[in-house]
Amino acid sequence: MLSISNLQAFIGKKQILKGLDLEIKAGEVHAIMGPNGAGKSTLASVLAGRAEYEVTGGSVLFEGKDLLELAPEERAAEGIFLAFQYPVEIPGVSTTNFLKTALNEIRKHRGQESLDAVQFLKLMKEKMKLVNIDQSLLSRSLNEGFSGGEKKRNEIFQMAMLEPKLAILDETDSGLDIDALRIVADGVNQLRSPERATIVVTHYQRLLDYIVPDYVHVLYNGRIVKSGPKELAMELEEKGYDWLKAEAI
């Protein structure tokens, strides 16, 4: 589904990704861990198409298409979704209005009919239950004045609404209380299917108890330096990253 090879990316004059390789097949869940500043969010941003990052080498294929050629909105329409580490406040635009626009744009791109108000509301009700989110939150300006946890939950709600093929969750677990963590995990697990894949960026093994990954990768200094089964997360929790730093050099 997703095939990243030798990816190199700069922000300004600083190289962040230094030849990163990653293969993801439909149906899989991959966890990416790694120390602060390693380049995890950079990878997520590059996949979503943030313009500030300059890709200077390597390739990213998504279902055989060159992802790097596409505008962010085209990537979304192809089925990529990034849950932001820091969701952005959108003053004056309600989540409802925002999602209705997004969903119908994606449908248009795929040659599907727009949902009318009734259909949209029905879908929304269904997904609201899934992530246990309140109607009052959805009619407020998107993310504006939301608590940290509310923002994260809203990201998962949007993911549930847009039903992406590849979801990238960038530290969606940080700042969540235990109940919210479970809700977020449930949301992700319900989306799990043989056609979809998920990348979970996290610092904590805890989340992986709920969202059990097929693979765990360590991103260090702009590269995937170690990959393994889910037990690798446990090992990292115990030993930290220092032993890998030594290995990476």
Add this chain to the structure above:
Amino acid sequence: MTPSYASYNDFKDQLLAAFRTNEELMNGASKTPFHQLRRSALKQFDLLGFPTIRHEEWKYSNVNGLFKEAFDLDDTTTLTANDLDPLEIPNLDGNIIYIVNGRYHPELSRIISPESQVQITSFAEAIKADPDFIGSHFARYADYQENAFTALNTALANDGVVIRVPDNTTVEQPIILRYITDARDKNIAAQPRNLIAVGKNAEVMVAEAYRTLGDRSSFVNVVTEIALSRDARMQYYKVQNETEKAYHIGTTQVNQSDNSHFYSATVTLNGNFVRNNLNIVLNGQHAEAFMYGLYMPNGRQHVDNHTLVDHAMPNSYSKELYKGILDDNSTGVFNGKIFVRPDAQKTNAYQSCKNVVLSPGASMNTKPQLEIFADDVKCSHGTTTGKLNDEALFYMRSRGIPKDEARSLLLYAFSQDVLSQIKIQSIRDYLERVVTEKLMK
């Protein structure tokens, strides 16, 4: 060939000459106090001349464009109701008054409110029918000593609208003043003059909407004086959607008595050069003024909003929010003055001006000016000017919303703080439509 002025002073001379010709035709009427007042205003205009950018109040607004093509001062028009179709505002209800080239046109207008609620007459008629009433208000509020355009308007004041709302009355239907400049055949200059007097504990909604017909140049120099008696409440909207060859200079001068409430919104959608002066004197205790503004220049358009709130008495309140979206090579000016006089203790005054500049060629000048002479006051002011938020744009795009759509969604939301203030539904719908169209471009 379009006639043009050879020099800067030609237009001024033309206006001075027009005044004299007019005066010769007046016979006895030239002796009236009303005309004497106009005469002193003319003298003042002659003395001041048109402002240049050396004038502090006109530093960023150059009126030189006015002196290129010669204007016709003949306000006659062949316009009929059919010509107004393209300018229609859908579902417009209420009292609809047409002022064409500065002249009140009763045959186009429709007054539906009963006289017991409101008296709406032409200014020309009111001068003759009720000189005492006019005398007690005319030029009492709008100062012509400092402002050349107000002096000019005062000197040439012939026509416009007079609105009187009796005490303890609510005017149920809004009053829509539709200013049409008929620039189909010639370059037109007009000097409409309005007077709105709202009685004690009375309530009214008035909108001024400006359009230009045709593609010749136009110059509208309007002055509206508003007097709110004790406990009066007024909604006042100014809506400008003129052509790329329209010059608009306007002053709205408001005088508020005890416990009166004034709510205003000034929305400038299009025009070549627009200068709005909104001056409010809070001349009573517990008087409240709300001022909202939205301007969206593009191309080479220039929009200048000058506001002044004069807190003259204790316990008064003012709140101001102006928002701008500037594109292409357009320019904008916001100058907001707040005076708090020594007596005006317990004043609350809040001012804010926020701008989004969409292109590197566009620019915005903001200048808040607070002069506070009382000590027990709460005042705040703030201006921001910046690009559209890239983070927000990327967030929206990453969810599938195309760039242009994301941009207009953000900007539309930005405009809502102002548009949502407008209580005349047909006007609000119309503005939403034009704003949306403009954002989609």
